[in-house]
Amino acid sequence: xxxxxxxxxxxxxxxxxxxxxxxxxxxxxxxxxxxxxxxxxxxxxxxxxxxxxxxxxxxxxxxxxxxxxxxxxx
Numbered sequence: 412x413x414x415x416x417x418x419x420x421x422x423x424x425x426x427x428x429x430x431x432x433x434x435x436x437x438x439x440x441x442x443x444x445x446x447x448x449x450x451x452x453x454x455x456x457x458x459x460x461x462x463x464x465x466x467x468x469x470x471x472x473x474x475x476x477x478x479x480x481x482x483x484x485x
Contacts, residue, residue: 414438416470432473445469 415435417424426436431445447465450458 412436414441416441428468430470430473431467432469435470435472437468437470441470443469443471443474445474 412426414424414426414437417438417440424438424440427439428437428442429435430437445467447467449465452458
């Protein structure tokens with residue numbers, strides 16, 4: 412499988428992962444390791460954020476769009 416982002420630039424790179432939001436194949440250059448925060452609501456105004464948060468891969472487009480609760484780690 413080849414990287415979707417590279418194919419848009421008329422180059423070819425082997426994909427190392429898939430965006431968890433949109434499903435695009437991504438190479439090392441275009442992949443972002445993101446965190447999905449797990450929030451449990453106990454009562455009004457008292458949410459609990461659980462650690463460790465789940466790790467996922469996302470593309471630049473989904474990361475920039477703020478799809479879900481992702482933040483870039485690297």
